[in-house]
Amino acid sequence: MAFGISIFTPIVLLLDAFIIGIIVGVLAGIGFFIYMMWEIRRQEREESTKTMQNQRAYHRQFAIAMGSYVAILMFTVYLLDHIEAQPIRMIVAILPMLPVLYGLWGYMEWIRNLDELQQKIQLEAIAFSMGLTGVITFTWGFLSGVGVPPLHAIWVFPMMIVLWGIGQFVAQRRYA
Amino acid sequence: MKNRLKVLRAERDWSQSDLADHLNVSRQTISALEKGKYDPSLPLAFKIAYLFEQTIEEIFFPDEDDLA
Numbered sequence: 001m002a003f004g005i006s007i008f009t010p011i012v013l014l015l016d017a018f019i020i021g022i023i024v025g026v027l028a029g030i031g032f033f034i035y036m037m038w039e040i041r042r043q044e045r046e047e048s049t050k051t052m053q054n055q056r057a058y059h060r061q062f063a064i065a066m067g068s069y070v071a072i073l074m075f076t077v078y079l080l081d082h083i084e085a086q087p088i089r090m091i092v093a094i095l096p097m098l099p100v101l102y103g104l105w106g107y108m109e110w111i112r113n114l115d116e117l118q119q120k121i122q123l124e125a126i127a128f129s130m131g132l133t134g135v136i137t138f139t140w141g142f143l144s145g146v147g148v149p150p151l152h153a154i155w156v157f158p159m160m161i162v163l164w165g166i167g168q169f170v171a172q173r174r175y176a
Numbered sequence: 177m178k179n180r181l182k183v184l185r186a187e188r189d190w191s192q193s194d195l196a197d198h199l200n201v202s203r204q205t206i207s208a209l210e211k212g213k214y215d216p217s218l219p220l221a222f223k224i225a226y227l228f229e230q231t232i233e234e235i236f237f238p239d240e241d242d243l244a
Binding site for chain 1: 196200201204205207214220
């Protein structure tokens with residue numbers, strides 16, 4: 001019996017859903033990262049120097065921000081399991097926002113360094129995103145008044161990002 | 177607005193990103209300018225004129241409805 005377990009333990013461990021989940025997640029992450037790098041390099045080959053430098057600086061700052069965000073978020077989850085005192089818990093809970101602020105700074109630099117047409121495209125995309133987010137959240141707000149479950153504030157930002165992406169796609173096409 | 181950017185660029189045998197580098201803008205902006213889908217700011221128009229050693233009027237021409 002003990003012999004059987006020692007032979008099959010590694011297989012059993014491999015088949016554990018949790019471990020498979022982590023492996024699949026990590027592999028998908030690596031695959032996505034390689035694809036992103038490949039796509040960025042491909043675009044850079046035909047871009048102008050100004051755009052290339054601006055994109056590179058933005059990608060670097062954003063990668064640092066997102067990397068630290070994930071690391072700090074995992075650390076935060078661990079800390080929140082071990083800290084009881086309320087004011088400290090609140091400070092710990094918002095720690096992941098520090099790298100997000102750094103990412104925001106990188107984003108602002110990127111916007112400032114775009115050329116005049118790119119800034120116009122961003123203005124149209126951001127206006128689209130801001131306006132439609134307002135329409136959606138207000139509509140949802142009125143619906144909450146008649147029994148629809150309220151929209152959690154944490155979903156507003158992802159909504160803006162998705163709409164910003166759609167807005168960019170539409171605005172890019174106008175000038176292509 | 178119409179312009180002679182594509183011709184001027186071809187005369188120098190530049191790619192769109194070459195011209196973009198000379199003007200310190202994106203390739204996308206050159207492409208939009210050449211297709212007449214975007215009118216440059218006055219400073220960019222002067223930069224283009226200076227680069228090709230011509231006046232703005234020799235490079236850019238208004239459409240009739242631009243003047244109406």
